[in-house]
Amino acid sequence: MQFIDQAKIEVEAGKGGDGIVAFRREKYVPAGGPSGGNGGRGGSVILVASENLQTLLDFRYKRRFVAKNGSRGGPKNKTGASGDDLLIEVPCGTAVYNRESDELIGDLTKPGQTLLVAEGGKGGLGNKYFLSNRNRAPEHALPGLDGEIKTLRLELKLLAEVGIIGLPNAGKSTLISALSAARPKIADYPFTTLIPNLGVVRKPTGDGTVFADIPGLIEGASQGAGLGHDFLRHIERTRLLLHVIDATSEDVVGEYNTIMQELQSYGRELREKTQIIALNKIDAVDKENIDLEALASELNHLSFAPVFIISAVTGEGLQPMLQQIWDTLDALNVKEEEEVIEVLGIGNKEI
Numbered sequence: 001m002q003f004i005d006q007a008k009i010e011v012e013a014g015k016g017g018d019g020i021v022a023f024r025r026e027k028y029v030p031a032g033g034p035s036g037g038n039g040g041r042g043g044s045v046i047l048v049a050s051e052n053l054q055t056l057l058d059f060r061y062k063r064r065f066v067a068k069n070g071s072r073g074g075p076k077n078k079t080g081a082s083g084d085d086l087l088i089e090v091p092c093g094t095a096v097y098n099r100e101s102d103e104l105i106g107d108l109t110k111p112g113q114t115l116l117v118a119e120g121g122k123g124g125l126g127n128k129y130f131l132s133n134r135n136r137a138p139e140h141a142l143p144g145l146d147g148e149i150k151t152l153r154l155e156l157k158l159l160a161e162v163g164i165i166g167l168p169n170a171g172k173s174t175l176i177s178a179l180s181a182a183r184p185k186i187a188d189y190p191f192t193t194l195i196p197n198l199g200v201v202r203k204p205t206g207d208g209t210v211f212a213d214i215p216g217l218i219e220g221a222s223q224g225a226g227l228g229h230d231f232l233r234h235i236e237r238t239r240l241l242l243h244v245i246d247a248t249s250e251d252v253v254g255e256y257n258t259i260m261q262e263l264q265s266y267g268r269e270l271r272e273k274t275q276i277i278a279l280n281k282i283d284a285v286d287k288e289n290i291d292l293e294a295l296a297s298e299l300n301h302l303s304f305a306p307v308f309i310i311s312a313v314t315g316e317g318l319q320p321m322l323q324q325i326w327d328t329l330d331a332l333n334v335k336e337e338e339e340v341i342e343v344l345g346i347g348n349k350e351i
Contacts, residue, residue: 005156005234007059008099013147014042014083016121017070019129021141024076034131034138037073039123042147043083047115049108053091056156067118070144073126080123093159093237099151109159109237117152121145155233158196160212161329163238167255170244171280173197175312176213179322196234203326212238232266239332240325241275245299247285247309252295253302260303274332275305276324283311 017039024032045067068083090096096105096115106115122145130138164172180199197213214234235241245255256277263270277299282292296307306324310317 004055004057004060007056007154008063008151009059009154010064010149010151011045011086011088011118012064012066012149013044013118013120014067014069015146016040016042016123016144017072017080018143019124019126019141020073020075021127021139022075023137033136034127035075035077036126036128036141037075037078037080038126038129039073039144040070040080040082041123042070042120042144043067043085044116044120044147045086045088045118047088047090047094047096047106047108047117049092049094049111049113050089051092051111053089055091056094056154059154067120067147069147070120070123072144073123073141077126077128082123083120085120090154091156093157095155095157097153097155099153102153105152118148118150121147157237158198158212158234160198160210160234160238162201162209162211162240162242162325163235164211164213164242164244165235165259166244167246167259170246170255171312172213172244175242175244175278175280175310176211178312178315178318180211201322209325209329211242232262232270235263235270235273236268238273240328241273242325243275243277243305244280245277247279247281247290247292247295252279253298256299256302274328275303276321276328277303277305277307278317278321279307279309280312282309282316283314 019038020036022034022036024035026032045065065086065088067086070083071080073080090108092109092111092113094108096108096117097103098105105117108115124142124144127138127141130140132138164176166172176197176199179201196215199211199213200208201211202208212234214232243256243259245252249255260271263273279292279296279299285292292309296309299305300307308317308321308324310321312318
């Protein structure tokens with residue numbers, strides 16, 4: 001299955017049904033008066049977040065969606081039937097933008113969450129609506145209103161708590177395969193990961209946490225170089241970044257600075273996200289000539305983030321790193337709860 005995380009679609013809500021002109025024509029009912037019914041409402045276009053979809057691939061083949069029109073009114077004051085709403089399923093994590101104004105219309109992050117993107121037109125009024133003391137036999141009605149037409153841009157941003165970032169060939173794919181059941185492509189050349197890979201890592205309590213292996217970033221990624229620009233958006237929703245650095249590199253600190261500069265250039269507070277650093281591939285390091293502890297200390301001093309010396313291949317150092325990830329996520333949960341309490345003003349109240 002292809003991973004498509006952007007799509008452009010056009011949605012058109014249904015037109016409201018026309019009101020009609022009609023009069024009562026019944027035996028023994030003289031001067032029956034107007035009886036033209038109103039038109040029905042046009043159907044609206046509604047997006048629905050679904051757990052069953054993981055990509056926007058469907059929108060590559062169908063890009064125009066039209067809801068049903070409302071029916072015209074009927075005689076004897078009958079209102080026309082409303083057009084059926086058109087429900088369009090999208091993956092959880094889809095952000096919806098107005099393509100013309102670039103305004104964010106909504107963000108669908110939870111299963112079953114809905115978003116009205118084009119409202120159906122109102123039905124026209126029948127002639128019964130225009131009855132008055134001055135006009136006892138109105139002979140005009142109103143047409144239904146057109147439904148909204150919008151061009152939308154859909155962006156899928158993966159829902160993962162931990163984002164694994166780093167330069168190409170840092171060992172990110174090997175790491176996520178070691179931690180979870182994910183089986184991404186692994187090879188000894190750069191850019192083997194062309195799409196984000198998701199893996200569920202089990203906590204000691206049995207709960208699952210989603211990790212996302214983000215395709216390798218390079219210098220200039222925030223301006224479109226390499227693959228990074230297309231996938232930096234997937235880091236936005238993560239709560240914690242696991243920054244993987246190749247310990248066999250000739251310039252470990254330089255690699256760290258390259259990634260941080262790209263996060264800074266991209267904006268959206270990516271650089272401020274909580275990080276844990278993994279100094280990977282220690283199984284391939286010449287430990288007689290490279291002081292891993294000194295490298296870790298230098299990175300810690302530079303980033304103020306905990307640094308772990310690991311090998312995704314042999315599993316060395318993975319458990320202490322995972323424990324730090326669980327502890328950090330728990331701390332972030334507590335912090336977020338406290339912020340909610342403070343915003344709602346429900347703390348420190350006397351009972």
